[in-house]
Amino acid sequence: MTLYNTFVISILLYGRKTWTTYARQEKKLNTFHLKSIHRFLGITWQDKVSKSEDLSRAGLPNMRTLLRQRRLHWLGHVHRMEDGHIPKDILYGELTSGGRTNGRPQLWFKNVCKRDMRALCIDVKSWKDLAADCTI
Structure with a gap:
């Protein structure tokens, strides 16, 4: 294997x-x-x-577990990056202008990570503390 x-x-x-x-x-x-x-x-x-x-x-x-592990590992890595790095800016950035298309909204990376955290019983509000300790 x-x-x-x-x-x-x-x-x-x-x-x-x-x-x-x-x-x-x-x-x-x-x-x-x-x-x-x-x-x-x-x-x-x-x-x-x-x-x-x-x-x-x-x-x-x-496969779902493997995907969750990799996503949350990446989320923790991005959170620990210094400010000014492109992945961190994109993760924490907000759109100042622009519109959304008609239809069902597409999933965002943040929403998928929150869904994964809820499935693994990780508090969505305190994940940053876990990420700082390299736990996720």
């Missing part, structure tokens, strides 16, 4: 820590993840192995 982690996961999730992913995208990534684990472990559909058993055999978390 070290090869799978090193090559497949790193290529699949390259740059993904900065993207806002929708549930549909995460589901597609998780499907690929589970199918790849099946191939690496030599499991066929006739073996009737559950998804959670696949992941426990491989010793890997599901």
